[in-house]
Amino acid sequence: SNDLVQNFRYHCIILLAMITRFCIEGGMPGEEAYRRSDFYILKIDAATTIDQIEILHDEACIDFTKHMQNRRRHTICSKPIALVLNYIYTHMHENVTVKELAKAVGLNPSYLSRLFHTQMGCTVHQYILDQKINTAKQWLQFSDKSFVEISNLLGFSSQSHFIQVFSKCTGMTPKRYRDEKFRTDLMSKGRVRTGLK
Template identity: 50%
Template sequence: MGSIDLNREWLAAEFVNQEMATRHRGLEPEFDFYDAIATGNLEAVKENCKKKMFVDMNGVGKLSRDPLRNMKYHFVVTAAMIVRYCVHNGMTQEKAYSLSDFYILKADETMGIEELNRIHDEMCIDICSQMKEIRKQQILSKPIVLCIDYIYSHIHYRITIEELAEHLDISTSYLSRLFKKEMGIHVSEYINELKIEQAKNMLQYSDLKIIDIANYLSYSSQSHFIQVFQKITGLTPHKFRQKNFRNTWNKMPVPGESVSNE
């Protein structure tokens, strides 16, 4: 019965939006902004901040009826997108997610829209400045960029170096040497670190069972997932969830299953 009521409410909201000619902004300017941050284009980022684009709510989704909470939710979306763009462009995952967590916590503590906008601008300029320095030091070759892109888009599957080499049409030995040279770690280590970053987010922001997370990320077993997780983070998934779970975030239990940490 609840789903029927939600469908009716959605149809009513859609009708109102159509009657009021409500339209969302195009995605290209938003993607261009993320790309400017990730490529260290400081001038473009500062120009965008001067225009106060973040506080302009015209054409953006309404995520809360409370104006400040609505903007905080949009801040989280922005931070999450920036992280992904920056990791793709050479920032280490741990640093990117640490920066994101730091600024999201700062945003969560704000009491006004102007203060939130200031933190948004500081975040974007700070991360863009760091990306500018990273790109001075590191230029990735085309095979490694394509390799990383493939890993990101297939992270919930089991990925082998043979599969990656076939996708890039190069030998496994060459890919292994090139990846280690440019990224500083082996391909398998990179894949596991990325999977564990995904797992940390799922443990922190959802009620998904640990076995479901292990299956989603294509680990051979729950015990193997726990072993890899503990090796990388120093904690078991259960301990990590106990320490980091944020009750203020929406929970996402698996449909038809009771909530459980294990």
């Protein structure tokens, strides 16, 4: 593109596609990798300056790298657990149960629960909850989605249930989290890069 901002945007999106592919090849569940990639592509698409795109480029690279590093620190999970993780990411908008997961991978629910805890260091329920809350945090910080939308997208029974769970996990309500965090990382890093105060 003759437009420098658009040209840089294209380069970053191509880079994200390559990183996503490499991470999947390295063991990151496909649904997680694509969701993470889509998240940054939407932010890059909305950015209006090269400085903003550069910040997002760095954030995306560090984010993917940290997640791959954390995966490497843990014992490589077995095939059933890898399938379970992928199922969880694919059905993030649903209320997934251990029984449902066990059926999907052909294991006894009790055995799957023990295996998951041994390899992942937490219960299936806690893992699913953590992933949903982390996704909610990203949407609260970087999108205009309402609490009702987030609640529905993440499979909570109601908005009040989402608020209750979010508050218990983070120590603050979704409203307070958005008020304090809404695009703060992007703006503060932009000020550092551009010298603004």
